[in-house]
Amino acid sequence: xxxxxxxxxxxRVQDSEGESALKGLQTxxxxxxxxxxxxxxxxxxxxxSKEEIExxxxxxxxxxxxxxxxxxxxx
Amino acid sequence: xxxxxxxxxxxRVQDSEGESALKGLQTxxxxxxxxxxxxxxxxxxxxxSKEEIExxxxxxxxxxxxxxxxxxxxx
Numbered sequence: 443x444x445x446x447x448x449x450x451x452x453x454r455v456q457d458s459e460g461e462s463a464l465k466g467l468q469t470x471x472x473x474x475x476x477x478x479x480x481x482x483x484x485x486x487x488x489x490x491s492k493e494e495i496e497x498x499x500x501x502x503x504x505x506x507x508x509x510x511x512x513x514x515x516x517x
Numbered sequence: 518x519x520x521x522x523x524x525x526x527x528x529r530v531q532d533s534e535g536e537s538a539l540k541g542l543q544t545x546x547x548x549x550x551x552x553x554x555x556x557x558x559x560x561x562x563x564x565x566s567k568e569e570i571e572x573x574x575x576x577x578x579x580x581x582x583x584x585x586x587x588x589x590x591x592x
Contacts, residue, residue, distance in 0.1 A: 448558070463559060466577050474563040483523070483556040484538060488549040502541050 443488065444517040445495045447503060450481035455508045485516070518563065519592040520570045522578060525556035530583045560591070 451457045457479055464478040484503055486495060492513055499511045526532045532554055539553040559578055561570060567588055574586045 450558075460559070463578060467561075467573055470573075470576055472563075472565075472569065472573060474565055474569075475561060476563040478562070479560040481558040481560070483525075483558060484535070485554040485556070486542075486550060487553075488547075488551040490547075490549055494547065494549075498542055498545075498547060501545055503538060 443490060443515065445486045445490060445492070446514045446516050447484045447486065447495060447499055447511055448481050448514070449484070449499070449504045449509050449511045450479070452508060452510050518565060518590065520561045520565060520567070521589045521591050522559045522561065522570060522574055522586055523556050523589070524559070524574070524579045524584050524586045525554070527583060527585050 460478040460480045463480070464475055467475045467478065486498070492515065495513050499513070500506055504511045535553040535555045538555070539550055542550045542553065561573065567590065570588050574588070575581055579586045
């Protein structure tokens with residue numbers, strides 16, 4: 443089985459990597475960029491239930507204080 | 518407009534973050550994890566063409582030597 447986990451910052455939490463990309467793009471001359479947000483994706487292969495993947499997110503992959511995660515079963 | 522860019526390592530390029538997550542999950546007792554791959558997502562808001570977003574990827578967001586990128590128009 444293949445699960446995909448997508449981890450992003452909660453609203454109102456600072457996304458420093460997104461802000462840094464925004465500044466970099468503006469410096470390069472892309473003046474129309476209004477905002478940049480980022481997310482991290484993990485593709486996890488193995489024999490798992492959705493509940494186990496959720497536990498992986500809570501215990502290692504995501505920071506439950508500042509991040510949200512979404513889980514999708516791909517295969 | 519909102520574009521989403523997804524950046525992942527090319528096949529056969531080492532994904533250190535994925536390997537590190539794999540080891541961490543196995544150490545925590547998730548013994549069925551076979552592999553973990555990662556990708557980075559950027560959501561870019563502003564008035565852009567798909568060609569401009571492609572240029573952003575080539576010039577700043579992705580490493581064309583080791584990474585592939587996919588662009589999707591969301592809104």
